[in-house]
Amino acid sequence: MQAEVDGRHLRDTELIAFLVLLFVAGNETTTNLINHAVRALVLYPSEQRRLRERPELMPAFLEEVLRWESPIQGFYRRARKDTEIGGVQVEKDQALLVLYGAANHDPAKYECPAEVDGARFAEETGTRDHPAFGAGIHYCLGANLARIGSGIAVGLLLERFSEIKELEGFEPGGWARRSSAGRRAFVVSVTAR
Numbered sequence: 731m732q733a734e735v736d737g738r739h740l741r742d743t744e745l746i747a748f749l750v751l752l753f754v755a756g757n758e759t760t761t762n763l764i765n766h767a768v769r770a771l772v773l774y775p776s777e778q779r780r781l782r783e784r785p786e787l788m789p790a791f792l793e794e795v796l797r798w799e800s801p802i803q804g805f806y807r808r809a810r811k812d813t814e815i816g817g818v819q820v821e822k823d824q825a826l827l828v829l830y831g832a833a834n835h836d837p838a839k840y841e842c843p844a845e846v847d848g849a850r851f852a853e854e855t856g857t858r859d860h861p862a863f864g865a866g867i868h869y870c871l872g873a874n875l876a877r878i879g880s881g882i883a884v885g886l887l888l889e890r891f892s893e894i895k896e897l898e899g900f901e902p903g904g905w906a907r908r909s910s911a912g913r914r915a916f917v918v919s920v921t922a923r
């Protein structure tokens with residue numbers, strides 16, 4: 731490894747810690763994005779049909795899924811200085827829970843935020859104005875990897891199965907954890923080509 735921080739190479743322990751961070755940050759999040767995308771396809775069959783007809787909409791569809799059910803609902807942060815957010819005074823060193831998931835359901839910004847809205851991914855570009863990957867200098871390092879990987883996975887599912895639909899009588903479980911949003915269980919019925 732050639733990387734240096736402040737003129738010195740990373741120690742082995744730092745490298746290993748970074749690798750662990752990459753595995754943790756990249757694994758469950760991407761798994762949950764794929765899961766949410768499949769759930770969106772099942773709950774909104776007309777959007778599934780549209781995506782089958784226009785596979786070029788996949789990147790924009792995934793942005794809407796990221797907004798709809800953000801795989802990371804929130805992170806703790808500490809204020810570095812006194813500030814004001816949305817009319818609320820925040821003091822230096824105060825702990826904050828920044829809820830990306832709540833921002834992504836802000837009715838002032840998104841009409842019918844709890845719905846997957848085909849209009850929001852009607853064009854190939856879609857919208858990346860959601861904070862599902864955070865913002866600023868700590869913006870997710872793996873955002874584009876997650877986008878590419880999930881697009882391939884969901885695209886392959888659509889290719890291999892002519893229909894993906896709800897399994898009758900199956901109740902999807904609640905979220906397994908609060909911070910990392912993924913269902914405990916979600917089973918679908920598929921028709922192989």
Ligand code: HEM
Nearest residue numbers: 755756759760763801802863864865868869870871872876
């Ligand atoms: C759908 C998948 C993913 C989602 C929703 C997601 C979400 C996030 C969020 C919300 C943050 C915090 C950003 C902030 O504080 O402003 C973050 C940071 C991070 N993510 Fe991801 N992530 C995903 C996939 C990945 C992947 C695939 C990797 C790497 C292989 C990765 C590596 C990281 C790292 C290293 C950070 C810390 C960046 C920093 O502090 O500078 N993430 N991610």
